[in-house]
Amino acid sequence: MSRFAACLIAATAAVAFLFAWSAEANLRNRRELVTRYPALKGTRLDVCTTCHAVAPPQLNPYGTAWKDARYDFAAIEKVDSDRDSFANRAELDSLTFPGDPKDRPGPRRASAAADSATGDTTLVPAKPDTARKR
Numbered sequence: 001m002s003r004f005a006a007c008l009i010a011a012t013a014a015v016a017f018l019f020a021w022s023a024e025a026n027l028r029n030r031r032e033l034v035t036r037y038p039a040l041k042g043t044r045l046d047v048c049t050t051c052h053a054v055a056p057p058q059l060n061p062y063g064t065a066w067k068d069a070r071y072d073f074a075a076i077e078k079v080d081s082d083r084d085s086f087a088n089r090a091e092l093d094s095l096t097f098p099g100d101p102k103d104r105p106g107p108r109r110a111s112a113a114a115d116s117a118t119g120d121t122t123l124v125p126a127k128p129d130t131a132r133k134r
């Protein structure tokens with residue numbers, strides 16, 4: 001085996017490992033989100049784009065805030081990460097994306113993040129608050 005081929009195989013293995021590690025980290029983070037907020041399981045927010053920009057691994061404002069808060073969801077519940085005038089917890093309770101300023105409680109047009117999850121671009125009513133009250 002040539003030295004070039006060995007380097008190519010090592011580089012390919014390293015890239016495959018990083019993809020697998022990143023995918024596992026994303027799944028683990030989503031599990032943490034629905035463990036903290038069980039009402040989100042299976043909803044439009046049970047997707048990578050709740051914390052990531054449309055092109056992971058880039059984080060959206062909510063994901064960045066969560067990371068900056070040392071991965072403590074409770075610490076950022078009262079913060080309005082995407083500056084759309086709704087606190088993160090209010091957005092989670094309303095099933096709107098806390099990292100997307102175009103998606104907020106009330107009647108809305110599906111946002112880019114929502115589009116990536118559902119493919120829906122029509123006007124949709126806000127879903128009722130289904131999260132448990134604490």
Ligand SMILES: [Ca+2]
Nearest residue numbers: 097098100103
């Ligand atoms: Ca929002």
